[in-house]
Amino acid sequence: MDREATVPDDGPEEGQTDTLPPDRGDGQDHSPAADQLLRKAPELQPTVPSPASRSASEYTEQQVQVLEDIEHVRARPSMYIGDTTARGLHHLVYEVVDNAIDEAMAGTCRNIIVIIKADGSVSVEDDGRGIPVGIKEEYGLPAIELCLTVLGAGAKFVRDSYKVSGGLHGVGVSVVNALSEWCEVTTRRDGQVWVIGFERGKTVRPLEAIGQATTPGTRVEFKPDADVFSDTSFQTSIIASRLRELAYLNPGLAIALRDERAGTAETFQFQEGLKQFVEHLNEGKEPLHPVVHIRREDQSQRLICEVAFQYTDSYTENTLAFANNINTHEGGTHLTGFRGALTRAVNSCAKKNDLIKPSDPLPTGEDIREGLTAVISVMVPEPQFEGQTKTKLGNSEVGTFVESTLNELLSNYLEENPAIAKRIVAKAVQAAEAREAARKARETARKSALSGAGMSRKLVDCSSREMDETELFIVEGDSAAGSAKGHRDAETQAILPIRGKILNVEKARLHKVLSHEEIIEIIKALGTGIGSEDFDLAKLRYGRVILMTDADVDGSHIRTLLLTFFFRHLRPLIDAGRIYIAQPPLYELRKGKRVEYALDDSRLNERLSRLGLEGTKLEVRRPGSPAQVHDSPTLAGLLKLVERIELQARILGRRGIEFRGFVEERYVGGRLPVVRALLDGREEYFYSEQEFEDFRRQAAASGASVARNELGEARELQRCFAELADFACTESDLFLKREELITGELSPAAFVLLPAGSDPIELDNLAGLPAGVREIGARGWEIKRFKGLGEMNKEQLWETTMDPANRVLRKVIVGEGGELEDIDVVETDRIFSILMGDDVERRREFIETNAIHVKNLDV
Incomplete structure (x- = not known):
């Protein structure tokens, strides 16, 4: 059976992102992203459509309307998010981020922070108006609870709440809540901090005020439900791509992305918006002229058209079209209007200024777009998309508006910049000549059966x-x-x-x-x-x-x-x-006539662990108590739990937090701190949001700023430590140390692996369990590392790379x-x-x- 992954992987960006510097040893996040956005936000004024500006007083519980129930969301999630694979998983993040972007387009949000936490959850925070908390009388529930639990509840169906919004269908955050193992929403509004909690779409923590707020905003935290999604691991590169795109489309808006799992952070903020977007797209290409930027607003129709484009020496077109920040992959009326106007304006300029010789072929629209990089963005109050996927814009008035705008403004630009016009026309003529040459080449090749x-x-x-x-x-x-x-x-x-x-x-x-x-x-x-x-x-x-x-x-x-x-x-x-x-696999495992292969290091460790668990038992020896023996199935469960703890310990290490010290000093009453703050170089830890909010309010009153780090890994560790009790273990077993006795021998081991038919392995502590199991699994096996196909004989090539029963393929x-x-x-x-x-x-x-x-x- 073929197992499929994806290629290519995109690496870190150059120029537009900030990366975490090396740890300074104080455990604090010093990234520009964290420094800029986790302290008091600077006065950044994004360029937003003027008709979209609204005052905070006009967004209240009165604007929240309910359309239908969502009881069947968990039963049929694909109806709302497309599927339950990686695409649907990341769609959850986009739904929450889109709400924050709508606040930005309304002129009330300047900063958005997205955090992928160590426990697999995601936090999205903005400094917008906050979700209303007033009681919706006809339902007897707070407006925020309606927005999170009832499909179609929201303000986007009320004409004046949001002039422009990407959330046309109004099912976003409620669907995210329904498909999450847990979800917690914090809203700062009207001087108060309010919190409400949910599990799988059901309210488990009623709305309550936990303190006073100095600034408005919303934070939505959720963990995707593993019962719904085949894989709940978020890919940072995919989320970063979407956030970068949104930052380009909303000039001045600062969007920070932090991945606590890898200890990385990047910030996206572009004051010149689409112009910088085109420059980014054209990295590695030779531009023929500066980026052309055109923008027009029609207040009577409440339409905005913005276009940026640039020609390069490449031979392909790269045109992106957006409507209300949504990437319309299939185009639509705005793209058709742009292409029609571009063809007309360039050909008209060429004829008017005799830039095309009578002997030259007349460039077609495709010829004129060779080497073109363009971004078209329109803002439409009532967009008509093809279905929930929103991949094609259907508003006819938008196409007319875009085409008339480009006809006038682009024609004027070409008239005012004759040198650039000449280069664009020359590029199109070359493309037409190459098209004719390619036609002849295909004709020749066709005769030879191409x-x-x-x-x-x-x-x-x-x-x-x-x-x-x-x-x-x-x-x-x-x-x-x-x-x-x-x-x-x-x-x-x-x-x-x-x-x-x-x-x-x-x-x-x-x-x-x-x-x-x-x-x-x-x-x-x-x-x-x-x-x-x-x-x-x-x-x-x-x-x-x-x-x-x-x-x-x-x-x-x-x-x-x-x-x-x-x-x-x-x-x-x-x-x-x-x-x-x-x-081809990286490793060959050979034991007599038995041969197995492992694709990479992680699969090698996984295979050795499975081999090591076969027939192996774990004996737990406590002073003064009879030995307790765990059989192989129980040992497998304990091994998986210790590996989860290992992962969180590595993540803490990337923050500069030593795992053992953190647990021994901070694990109080079965709880670990969930927030770490830095004030004037001093670290403070808090065990609840309310503790931190009280601290932040006091600091703000004295004029001090507080840098806040959420410890998502602490929540996961708390769950893991609680599960250790099921195996008669505690977190202190992870840190046991065997002392050297006066005889020179080590003190008795508390944990001993008992493999079937071979020597036992004494473990220093519970943390050594994974390595011990793999050591048993490797016994009797010869492990060889390949470098490529050249080291394989014919039989190995078939077994590892061509046999559908064994091979691994990466799908592009x-x-x-x-x-x-x-x-x-x-x-x-x-x-x-x-x-x-x-x-x-x-x-x-x-x-x-x-x-x-x-x-x-x-x-």
């Missing part, structure tokens, strides 16, 4: 013609291809060897791509054709296209070149989920229409441009920045 009528001369085909069951392995090197040919399923597996490194298509137009022999062989084997005029996905001959290269530097380079080719010229294959990367997915829509196609495009483009200095900076994240580098 479109699939003939076959690649290098292809070793399979016998089956059922596309869904067949696979094409694109293999680096003739020797590796020879091994693959000798050990394959000849019915369903085809082999295409490629020699050397293919053309870097990032730097080449299509007609040059079609002159490269290895690429021609790939296109022939696939059968789809290439180019917008000839490509036909229905003609694909194989259900899976698998890239199989060595794990060395050359193999990685060849794989990257292939991915660049597929991303730039055969993107529909990626969108359809047809491209995979073979993942990039946004829009993929199984995981949130993988950032924008970042993917940018990284391809940086790594495969001509800007050597920018590429060097990227590599230096991200080198520390590389694992298993073969040099």
Whole structure:
């Protein structure tokens, strides 16, 4: 069975983010993100649509309206969040963040803080108006409780509460609450701090005031329910991508993201908004002119159109369209209006100023958009989207407004900047000429069976013609291809060897791509054709296209070149989920004739743990008490619990907090502190939000600012410590130390592993349990580490990389229409441009920045 992961991974950003500096030993978060946003916020004034500005007094419980009940949300979560995989999981965060963004668009929010906590929960805090707490008389409940427990309760259906909002359907935060193991909401409003708590959508902690508030705002904390989601682990890069996007779309708004699991933080704030967005997208490319920025507002229709664009030396278009901060992947009337106006304005300017020779072909809209990077953002009071997915805008008046705006303002810009107009027209003419050359190249190639009528001369085909069951392995090197040919399923597996490194298509137009022999062989084997005029996905001959290269530097380079080719010229294959990367294992485990493989270090440890648990018991010896023996199933549960504690201890260490000292000094009455604060260099710990709020209020009265760190890992540790009692253990067992006796021997061990048929292992303390179990599991096994395909013989290549029963494949997915829509196609495009483009200095900076994240580098 194939197990699938995703590629490519995006690394830390350059330029727009702040990264945590090394620990200073005081345990305090010194990141710019924390320093800026966890203290009193500076007076940042975001650029927001003027019609959207509202006073706080106009947002009260009277604006909250109820549309329908949500009892079936937990039974049918996919109806509300798309699915219960990673995409749906991250959608929960977006729903809460979107509420904060709506406050920003209303002119009442300047800062948003998103924290991924150590226990797997997420906190989203803003300094907006706070959720109303007044009683909604017809329901007898506080407005905040209605918003969190009743589907469709909110103020976005009332025309004047929010002039512009992304939460059209009004199901957001209530669905988040329903699909969370627990949810706690703190609202600061009217001088009071209010808290309300829920479990799986049900109120378990009624609304109560816990103190006085000095500033307004809302904090929503929730932990996704593992009974609903297949995986509850948030990916920081996915959340960061969305937050960065929102910061670009809302100039001046500061959005901080902290990941307590990794100890990282970054802040997104862009005073020039879309202009900086385009500059970010064009990293690694050579711009032909400064970014063009156009903005117009129609107060009568309450519409705002904002566009920023820039041409570069690249050969692809990268246009993003947003409506009310929502990325409309499928476009819509605003995108159609922009493209129509751009084509008309450029061609009109070219004709008027004789910039096109009579012999030159007239550029089409596609020609004019070659090398274009553009961002279109519209604000619409009543947007019409296609369904809950909101991927296509349907408002006809928006298309008319965008087109008329661009017709006038872009035409004026080109008239006022003739040098830039000349460069844009010249770029379009070159694109038209290249299009004609590519047409001729395709025509020539068609005669040699490029479109699939003939076959690649290098292809070793399979016998089956059922596309869904067949696979094409694109293999680096003739020797590796020879091994693959000798050990394959000849019915369903085809082999295409490629020699050397293919053309870097990032730097080449299509007609040059079609002159490269290895690429021609790939296109022939696939059968789809290439180019917008000839490509036909229905003609694909194989259900899976698998890239199989060595794990060395050359193999990685060849794989990257292939991915660049597929991303730039055969993107529909990626969108359809047809491209995979073979993942040979890193380890071989051999015991006599028994052979197993482990993909990476984590899977090796997992396998050794399973082997070590087989037939092993744990004896617990307490002075003055009879020994207690845990059987293998019980031991497995204890092992999993200790590993959870290990993880939280590592996270504390990244904060500069020593685990043992923290527990021994701070574990009071079965509780650990949940908030750490720093005031004038002095650390303070608090066991409840109310304790901290009282402290912060006193500090504010004296004019002092308090830096606040939530200790999400402490909550998880408290749960783990409580579960230790089920195994007759306590947290102090983690820190036991065996003393040396006068005889020179160590004192008796409290924990002894008793494997079946081999020597016992005495543990110094409970924390040594995972290593002890793995040591038992490794007994009798020879463990070998591979570097790549070249070290494997033919049988091993089949067993580990080609046999569907054993292999691991990584599925290449990039946004829009993929199984995981949130993988950032924008970042993917940018990284391809940086790594495969001509800007050597920018590429060097990227590599230096991200080198520390590389694992298993073969040099």
